[in-house]
Each structure stands twice: as C-alpha cells, then as structure tokens.
Amino acid sequence: MKRLILAGGGHAHVEVLRRLGLAQRPGIEVVLVSPLPLTPYSGMLPGVVSGHYTYREACIDLAPLAQFAGARFLQARITGIEADAGLVRIDDGSALPYDALSIDTGSVPPLRSIDGADRFGISVKPVERFLEAWQAVLDEPPARVRRIAVVGAGAGGVELALSMRARLRRAGRDTAVSLFGEAPDLLPSHAPAARRRIRAALDARGIGMVFGHRVERVAHDGLRLSDGRTAEAQWIVWATGAAAPPWLQTSGLALDADGFVAVDACLRSVSHPAVYAAGDVATVSRHVRPKSGVYAVRQGPPLAANLLRALAGDTPQPYLPQKRTLALLSTGDGHAIASWGPFSTGGAWAWRWKDRIDRAFMARYAYA
Numbered sequence: 001m002k003r004l005i006l007a008g009g010g011h012a013h014v015e016v017l018r019r020l021g022l023a024q025r026p027g028i029e030v031v032l033v034s035p036l037p038l039t040p041y042s043g044m045l046p047g048v049v050s051g052h053y054t055y056r057e058a059c060i061d062l063a064p065l066a067q068f069a070g071a072r073f074l075q076a077r078i079t080g081i082e083a084d085a086g087l088v089r090i091d092d093g094s095a096l097p098y099d100a101l102s103i104d105t106g107s108v109p110p111l112r113s114i115d116g117a118d119r120f121g122i123s124v125k126p127v128e129r130f131l132e133a134w135q136a137v138l139d140e141p142p143a144r145v146r147r148i149a150v151v152g153a154g155a156g157g158v159e160l161a162l163s164m165r166a167r168l169r170r171a172g173r174d175t176a177v178s179l180f181g182e183a184p185d186l187l188p189s190h191a192p193a194a195r196r197r198i199r200a201a202l203d204a205r206g207i208g209m210v211f212g213h214r215v216e217r218v219a220h221d222g223l224r225l226s227d228g229r230t231a232e233a234q235w236i237v238w239a240t241g242a243a244a245p246p247w248l249q250t251s252g253l254a255l256d257a258d259g260f261v262a263v264d265a266c267l268r269s270v271s272h273p274a275v276y277a278a279g280d281v282a283t284v285s286r287h288v289r290p291k292s293g294v295y296a297v298r299q300g301p302p303l304a305a306n307l308l309r310a311l312a313g314d315t316p317q318p319y320l321p322q323k324r325t326l327a328l329l330s331t332g333d334g335h336a337i338a339s340w341g342p343f344s345t346g347g348a349w350a351w352r353w354k355d356r357i358d359r360a361f362m363a364r365y366a367y368a
C-alpha cells in the first residue's frame with residue numbers, strides 16, 4: 001500500500017483531508033503529522049484577540065477531520081526531511097518512509113538580530129503562546145502595561161493593533177497602542193485607497209503610528225528607533241513577517257533564496273517529484289504571492305487533486321493562483337475594511353460579511 005504523509009495541519013491540508021474523505025480512495029495509507037490536535041484559522045485570529053471568538057471557535061480539530069479522511073493522526077513534530085531517501089524525521093527520534101509527501105507546516109517568526117528582542121518582545125507565532133501572553137496582559141492590573149507596541153505594519157500587525165485596542169477599550173482600559181513599521185507607510189502591498197482608509201481607522205481609534213524607521217533596540221521599558229528616538233512600551237509584540245523552518249536546510253529539497261520549498265505550478269518540489277508543498281512554507285517559483293492564509297486556503301483544492309493524481313500514477317495539473325484577493329481587515333469593534341486591487345470600502349456590513357465567510361469556512365471542517 002502506498003503511503004502519503006501530510007506534514008502539518010495547515011490551511012491547505014485541512015482541505016486535502018476533506019477531499020480525501022469525500023473521494024474515499026482505497027489503497028492509500030494517509031498519515032497526518034502535526035504537533036497539536038487543534039490548528040488555528042488565521043482569518044479568525046484577530047477576532048480571538050478582540051474577544052469576538054474563543055480560541056476553540058477559531059480552531060479546526062484535526063483528529064476527527066483525519067478520521068473522516070481515513071487518515072492516521074500522528075501527534076508529533078517533524079524535525080527533518082531526507083528527500084533523497086524518502087524519509088520524514090519525527091521528534092521522538094523515529095523516521096517514517098513515504099511514497100508521497102506534502103508539506104504544509106507554515107512559517108516561523110523571522111530570526112531577529114535586534115538587541116533585546118527575544119527577551120522583551122513576544123512574537124505572534126506560535127499563536128497559542130502569544131494568546132496566552134495576551135490573556136495575561138488582560139488579567140494584569142492596568143498599571144503594569146500602560147503602553148503596547150506592535151512592531152510590523154503589514155495586515156497582521158494592523159489587525160492586531162486594532163483588535164487589542166478594541167478589547168482593551170471594552171474592558172474600560174485606556175492602554176495606549178502604537179504601530180511601528182520600517183517601510184515609509186503601512187500595508188505596502190495594498191493600494192493607496194485602502195491604506196488611507198486604514199490609516200484613518202487607526203487614527204480614529206487613537207492608535208499611534210511610526211513608520212519609516214527600524215526598531216534597533218528593545219528593553220524592558222520600550223524600544224529605540226534607527227533615528228535615535230525612543231518609545232515607551234511595557235509589552236512589545238512582533239508581527240514582522242514569515243521565515244522558513246530551519247529544518248528545511250538539510251532536507252535536500254530545492255529551496256528559494258529565503259529557504260522556503262521551491263515548487264512548480266503543480267505545487268510539486270522542483271527537485272523531488274514525490275514531494276509537494278503549499279501555504280507559507282512553499283514558494284511557487286513562477287507565481288510568487290504574499291505569504292498569507294488566503295493563498296494557503298486557495299491551494300488546498302489543487303493540492304488535493306494533484307496528490308490523488310500522483311498516487312494514481314497520473315500527471316499533476318498546473319494551478320494558476322489569483323493575482324488579487326479580497327482582504328477584509330477587522331477593526332475589532334464590529335467594523336471591517338475591504339481592500340481589493342485599487343478599491344476599498346468598509347463598515348459594519350463588511351464585518352458581518354467577514355464573520356459569515358469565516359464561520360462558513362470553519363463549518364466545512366467541523367467533524368467533531
């Protein structure tokens with residue numbers, strides 16, 4: 001019997017599992033390897049921070065989904081891949097051979113060479129650890145954390161700052177929240193209309209914005225910027241982008257310049273045809289797109305189809321990702337801002353729309 005290993009329960013793999021369950025192909029042993037039984041859905045994470053959802057509501061339960069797919073769920077962490085030998089290494093020291101491997105393990109926080117960053121800052125990943133720390137901030141007396149700094153002014157950082165501010169306000173706390181970005185403006189990948197609207201939303205909620213300067217040093221009471229200015233903060237959150245898992249370096253797989261798995265338009269490794277990859281961990285060499293949950297979700301159906309084709313001995317089919325996707329950014333207080341290409345709009349209706357989309361997404365994978 002051929003063995004397919006699904007490494008990680010990320011956004012693309014949950015759809016692969018659903019489709020495997022619907023297809024019910026006998027003759028394939030499927031093993032899902034993931035360190036935790038719950039996998040968070042990125043679209044709802046800002047809503048967890050703002051208090052609209054519980055963490056459980058924003059997570060997909062992998063064990064029942066794997067059961068529906070006829071897959072074995074192995075709760076473990078992958079520590080390495082030997083692509084030439086067709087082996088996956090697990091954190092208990094064992095090695096699992098595969099006929100086909102699909103990797104959807106996400107990204108890791110970028111290594112920071114900034115003085116004090118690891119000691120005094122917290123990264124948004126791993127998500128579980130970040131949310132625990134956020135709960136601790138909410139539980140502490142307000143005087144302990146008077147100012148919060150969010151470093152990174154992409155979509156993740158912007159939504160986090162807005163969601164935190166909204167949650168704190170609802171709790172009657174006037175904790176200051178500021179956003180810091182190295183680029184001259186926020187959301188560099190969005191059009192000017194969306195940037196204007198989001199800047200106005202941040203401004204209206206009293207969120208400080210400092211762009212165009214790198215954070216150079218972090219201490220227990222704040223941070224120092226590249227222009228010499230300092231900013232007071234008792235809690236510093238890093239939302240500064242995605243890096244590749246370090247264990248890929250020794251895998252033998254062809255990687256892009258940043259260490260992510262290089263795949264072709266079929267989501268297949270350009271060096272090892274038995275290996276597929278999707279989501280943040282992969283870079284589609286000919287169609288590079290931002291590392292975001294939206295693209296990871298979109299890769300689920302073509303990845304599932306190509307894995308089934310490959311195991312049946314058929315030729316995988318190329319997939320062309322969309323150039324533009326609709327972004328719905330929540331402000332944390334019942335509004336959302338929509339950004340699509342050059343267009344932007346927003347309001348309470350946009351939040352209700354986002355909420356419906358996200359809940360419908362979760363309902364697809366609820367097999368518990």
Ligand SMILES: Cc1cc2nc3c(=O)[nH]c(=O)nc-3n(C[C@H](O)[C@H](O)[C@H](O)COP(=O)(O)OP(=O)(O)OC[C@H]3O[C@@H](n4cnc5c(N)ncnc54)[C@H](O)[C@@H]3O)c2cc1C
Pocket residue numbers: 007008009010011012013033034035036038039040042043044045046076077078079104105106107124125127155156159160278279280281291292293294295296
């Ligand atoms: C706070 C926050 C808010 C965000 N908001 C948005 C948003 O609103 N919209 C958006 O599009 N994107 C958002 N993002 C980005 C988004 O989370 C990622 O782009 C997305 O999660 C990538 O999906 P993925 O499938 O590649 O990996 P992930 O969702 O990270 O899933 C990886 C899976 O692999 C497992 N895993 C990890 N390491 C291993 C290992 N060594 N072995 C086995 N399994 C492993 C994990 O447990 C997890 O189940 C946000 C990110 C953060 C941190």
